[in-house]
Amino acid sequence: MFDSMDGTAYNQEQGTRARKLFAAVVLAALDDAIADDKKYGNGPEQIARWARSRDGREVLTCAGIDPNERVVEGLMKFVGAGVRTSVALSREESERRAAAAIAEAA
Numbered sequence: 001m002f003d004s005m006d007g008t009a010y011n012q013e014q015g016t017r018a019r020k021l022f023a024a025v026v027l028a029a030l031d032d033a034i035a036d037d038k039k040y041g042n043g044p045e046q047i048a049r050w051a052r053s054r055d056g057r058e059v060l061t062c063a064g065i066d067p068n069e070r071v072v073e074g075l076m077k078f079v080g081a082g083v084r085t086s087v088a089l090s091r092e093e094s095e096r097r098a099a100a101a102i103a104e105a106a
Contacts, residue, residue: 031085052072
């Protein structure tokens with residue numbers, strides 16, 4: 001009985017690891033598009049082309065992201081903002097954005 005539960009837990013853990021790996025690939029693609037945007041000015045178009053491609057859709061799906069047009073538009077908006085993913089995911093950046101939103105509302 002415990003063997004099947006251990007196997008299920010192991011498979012769940014492996015699936016989570018794989019999803020995190022594909023999420024890292026998505027973050028790397030975003031960083032590459034941001035770099036292209038700063039260098040050539042075509043970052044949002046690059047990420048949209050990648051996300052709409054077969055490989056991009058497969059990577060997004062494996063990362064647990066539904067590859068629909070709304071997601072593509074969100075990726076394009078994120079690249080257009082020009083904030084690197086490592087900065088955007090940091091606590092300092094979230095606190096800065098929250099403070100800016102509060103200041104804007106006042």
